[in-house]
Amino acid sequence: MEAIVQLPYAAAVRAILASLERNLLPDAVVRRLTRVLLASRLRLGYLPSAHLQLSQLLQFKNSLENMAIAMEAEKAKSQHYELPTSFFELVLGKNLKYSCCYFRDSSSTLEDAEVAMLELYCERAQVEDGQSILDLGCGWGSLSLFLAKKYRNCKITGICNSKTQRAYIEEQCRELHILNVEIIVADICELEMDASFDRILSIEMFEHMKNYKRLLKKISKWMKAESLLFVHHFCHKTFAYHFEDINDDDWISRYFFSGGTMASSNLLLYFQDDVSVVNHWLINGMHYSRTSEEWLRRMDKQSAAIVPIMESTYGKESARKWTAYWRTFFISVSELFAYNNGDEWMVANLLFKKK
Numbered sequence: 001m002e003a004i005v006q007l008p009y010a011a012a013v014r015a016i017l018a019s020l021e022r023n024l025l026p027d028a029v030v031r032r033l034t035r036v037l038l039a040s041r042l043r044l045g046y047l048p049s050a051h052l053q054l055s056q057l058l059q060f061k062n063s064l065e066n067m068a069i070a071m072e073a074e075k076a077k078s079q080h081y082e083l084p085t086s087f088f089e090l091v092l093g094k095n096l097k098y099s100c101c102y103f104r105d106s107s108s109t110l111e112d113a114e115v116a117m118l119e120l121y122c123e124r125a126q127v128e129d130g131q132s133i134l135d136l137g138c139g140w141g142s143l144s145l146f147l148a149k150k151y152r153n154c155k156i157t158g159i160c161n162s163k164t165q166r167a168y169i170e171e172q173c174r175e176l177h178i179l180n181v182e183i184i185v186a187d188i189c190e191l192e193m194d195a196s197f198d199r200i201l202s203i204e205m206f207e208h209m210k211n212y213k214r215l216l217k218k219i220s221k222w223m224k225a226e227s228l229l230f231v232h233h234f235c236h237k238t239f240a241y242h243f244e245d246i247n248d249d250d251w252i253s254r255y256f257f258s259g260g261t262m263a264s265s266n267l268l269l270y271f272q273d274d275v276s277v278v279n280h281w282l283i284n285g286m287h288y289s290r291t292s293e294e295w296l297r298r299m300d301k302q303s304a305a306i307v308p309i310m311e312s313t314y315g316k317e318s319a320r321k322w323t324a325y326w327r328t329f330f331i332s333v334s335e336l337f338a339y340n341n342g343d344e345w346m347v348a349n350l351l352f353k354k355k
Contacts, residue, residue: 025324025328027327027331030328030331030332031331031335034331034332034335034336035335035339038335038336038339038344042344045236045238045239045241046238046239053238053239056239057239057240057264057266057267057270058270060240060241060267061240061267061270061271064210064211064212064213064261065211065213065214066211067210067211068189068210068211069188069189069209069210069211069214069215069218070187070188070189070208070209070210070259071210071258071259083309083310083313084164084309084312084313085140085164085165085168086309087306087309087313088140090298090299090302090305090306090309091295091298091299091302091306092110092140092295092298093109093110093111093113093114093294094111094114095111095114095115095118095142095145095146096139096140096141096142096168097114097117097118097139097142097143098139098140098142098204099117099139099142099203099204099232100117100204100232100234100283100287100288100291100337100347101113101114101116101117101287101290101291101294102116102117102120102283102287103116103287103290103291104116110291110294110298113287113290113291113294114142115146118142118143118146120349121143121201121203121230121232122147122150124230124279124281124349124351125199125201125228125230125351126199126228126351127147127151127154127199128151129151129152129153129154130151130153130154131151131154131155131197131198131199132154132155132157132195132196132197132198132199133147133154133155133156133157133197133198133199133200133201134156134157134158134159134195134197134199134200134201134222135147135156135157135158135159135201135202135203136159136188136200136201136202136205136219137159137160137161137188137202137203137204137205137208138158138159138160138165138169138183139160139165139203140165140168140169141158141165141168141169141172141181141183143201143203144156144158144169144181144183145169145172145173145176145178145181148173148178148180148181149176149178152180153180154180155180155182156180156181156182157181157182157183157184157195157197158181158182158183158184159183159184159186159188159191160183160184160185161185161186161187161188162185163185165183165185166183166184166185169181169183170183188205188209188215188218191218193222195222196221196222196223196224196227197222197223197224197227198224198226198227198228199227199228199229199230200219200222200223200227200228200229200230201229201230201231201232202219202229202230202231202232203232204232204233204234205233206231206233206261206263206268207233207234207257207260207261207262207263208259208260208261209261210259210261212267212268212271213271213273216229216268216271216273216274216275216352217273217274219274219275220274220275220354220355223275223354224354225354226353226354227353227354228278228351228352228353229275229351229352229353229354230349230350230351230352231268231348231349231350231351231352232347232348232349233263233268233347233348234262234288234337234345234346234347234348235262235263235264235265235267235345235346235347235348236262236263236264236265236344236345236346237264237265237282237343237344237345237346238264238265239264240261240262240263240264240267241261241262242260242261242262243257243258243259243260243261243262244258244259244260255325255329256329262345263348265282265346265348266280268348268350269350272352272355273355274354274355275352275353275354275355276352276353276355277350277351277352278351278352278353279350279351280348280349280350280351281348281349281350282346282347282348282349283346283347283348283349284341284342284343284346285336285337285338285339285342285343285344285345285346285347286337286338286341286342287337287342287347288333288334288336288337288342288345288346288347289333289334289335289336289337289338289342290334292330292331292333292334292337293330293334295330296327296330296331296334299326299327299330300327303323306323307319307323310322310323
């Protein structure tokens, strides 16, 4: 470890990545290196005065308005969903919730935490039976299926960008005899609909977006006069940045989050042309840290079953490397959200009404 640290920066990065690819880095070293990088990120993000901090945020906000709604959407999709659903069934909880869960106490299981967060969404979005609901970026349907079972008279439409995710959700609907869910495979940037909804919920989709002004304008067209929009996104409490701006050697940006945005906790409040904020909550990052630690624990526990999945997806020669990459991704997510006891990077929930 010390020998690597003493190398010039570029050489050190190459040495670390080479060790990681061969699965030679102990978890303790990965965690320490991650914390070092996070400390560096904070030094770059925090500016000497409140005036400069606000000015930088406004510059970032203005720059987003000149971008597309999303960048590298197909690449980002393949980074997370190239692995078959069988991998995520082994790693995630019963609901296949691939986003932050909510641990009410120390005895909560991952399944408990999945349900607790889904319940929290319903409460904060003011969901009622009989409503029409749009689930934007529905993943494997954790929210759509939960809503369909909880509110039998609701009509739920889920939007995802993966045919395999739609196939999984539709299979679950058949097995559970759920008839009030429709899944549409579409790119949110291109999606146009004549429909309107009572509630629109989006869970960890905004992190893959750029032009929030255009995105929220588009979403507002799907809202009825009394509709509410609920957004859950992870964030930093003070500043915002593009993942690809961290540095050229950031492998998480390269392999897991191309085109991603780390919003600040208040960034969406600057995009109220077509919607206006009703409420705003923050969830301590330790909930996400614990979520990712649970995913890592299950991945390790199911290692024998995961090997053939990695080999069939990435090839036998790359299976070990990608197993190490996924483990390191989960460790890095955990360390990110645990930094400063969960009071740096965290989760924001926002509720908007239509203007």
